[in-house]
Amino acid sequence: MEYCSVLCFTWCILVLSATGRTADKIVIDIANNITAGEEYSGSCTLKDEDKDLYVESTEGSGCNVTHGNIPQNAQKIDFNLTCDNKNDSYTATIECHSSKVYCEEKINVIPKPKITTKPTNVTTMVGLPVTLSCHVKGDPNHYWVGWMYRDSIIQEGEQYATSTARSTRGTHHYLTIHTVKQSGNYVCKVYTIHGPVDETSNSVTIENDATEPTPTSLMDVVYKLLFS
Missing domain, CATH: 2.60.40.10 (Immunoglobulins)
Known part of the structure; x- marks a missing residue:
């Protein structure tokens, strides 16, 4: 040959x-x-x-x-x-x-990157800051993380900040919400060049955050005006 x-x-x-x-x-x-x-x-x-x-x-x-x-x-x-x-x-x-x-x-x-932390559920007061963590095992040179809220990628600015910290077992990816205004889910999503490969959803709940139902009829409106 x-x-x-x-x-x-x-x-x-x-x-x-x-x-x-x-x-x-x-x-x-x-x-x-x-x-x-x-x-x-x-x-x-x-x-x-x-x-x-x-x-x-x-x-x-x-x-x-x-x-x-x-x-x-x-x-x-x-x-x-x-x-x-x-x-x-x-x-x-x-x-x-x-x-x-x-x-x-x-x-x-x-190796395919993988999130190794469990979802975080945080209860806080309105106006306070909250930091969420997402630990990913894998080579950070071959993946990236996007934080999402209501199906939109979060951009850094007055409301949000992101940071990372390397460890021997992977990388911690942090999202800081400077001022929590309402309850919601924040998704840590891991991507490679082929698209998303893993994600986890973290919930932030404002204490005593109760949403009143919206009236659905005129009778509901009258009742609310007379007896509320």
Whole structure:
């Protein structure tokens, strides 16, 4: 079997960009870092007149490669890659080869971020400040947190402030409500480049905050005026 040149080192890689690497005859295009449990697209492209191109993951790597039917004499394969979630990051290998040429690409698989704190229920008085905490296990370089209230992303300003604190087990994400005005739910939502992956809802209740029912008829209004 003919291998890539010595300049490509043992796995035939010449770095061209953050997501594409090339070898003497095969180009493997896949992200350097992927999040476990999510599906990523990639491709293998044959650069000479060789035939019968194949793609697969190394046995025992924890990753699964899927693709459609490969036509005869194919010189490019588009594939999808999904890797198992583990406690720590690990390296997986993707192989592309033909009957004469072989190349492999090593990628870093990052554990899927996860919220490890239980929902918080806070009871307070109107006008007081409240700080909520959301602890996330995962690499903060590969996820971000958005705090939401009534299905809208909270923006920092006079009403709200956000902060973080790293620990050996993850990252604490804090939301401070400077002045609580009404009861409600505040959602800590974790995102990756593929979208939301986890969330938890924290309730803030104002003590003795009772909402009176709205009158639904003229009789209700008369009764309220006469006897309230």
